[in-house]
Amino acid sequence: MSEIDPKQHSAEHILSAVFGQLFNSKIIDSRFRGNNVRCDYELEIKIPTEEIIKEVEDRANIIISENREVVFEEIGLEQAKALYSLHRLPDGVKNVSIVKIGSDIITPCKGPHVKNTKEIGILKIRTHHLVSPNVLRLTFVLD
Numbered sequence: 846m847s848e849i850d851p852k853q854h855s856a857e858h859i860l861s862a863v864f865g866q867l868f869n870s871k872i873i874d875s876r877f878r879g880n881n882v883r884c885d886y887e888l889e890i891k892i893p894t895e896e897i898i899k900e901v902e903d904r905a906n907i908i909i910s911e912n913r914e915v916v917f918e919e920i921g922l923e924q925a926k927a928l929y930s931l932h933r934l935p936d937g938v939k940n941v942s943i944v945k946i947g948s949d950i951i952t953p954c955k956g957p958h959v960k961n962t963k964e965i966g967i968l969k970i971r972t973h974h975l976v977s978p979n980v981l982r983l984t985f986v987l988d
């Protein structure tokens with residue numbers, strides 16, 4: 846956890862938000878290993894993989910290039926439950942830390958992040974394949 850690169854971590858939130866916005870897909874796993882980040886996305890709709898990859902990579906890089914401010918906020922648990930699926934949250938918490946990347950990418954998270962998306966660089970999806978009929982696994986790097 847402590848080894849996570851703030852750039853990679855912020856980029857993962859952006860990529861996941863784009864998957865959600867464009868394809869109604871949610872992230873189900875992510876691994877950070879050196880320069881590579883591996884993410885698994887659950888896909889609800891059947892679209893050729895190449896098309897998905899191109900669209901999310903382009904959209905993520907547009908967002909990164911918008912030099913968005915990244916800010917932390919704490920919100921109450923009930924408010925958070927109404928806004929997000931919080932299945933990974935431990936029992937007994939009263940407040941939830943969220944990270945906002947611009948106004949429309951909001952993720953419950955306590956990890957390390959950049960202060961502005963201009964620090965991230967360019968996101969490149971290097972590999973992708975389906976690990977099951979509805980799970981797309983990809984790896985990305987930052988240049």
Ligand SMILES: [Zn+2]
Nearest residue numbers: 854944954956
């Ligand atoms: Zn985070």
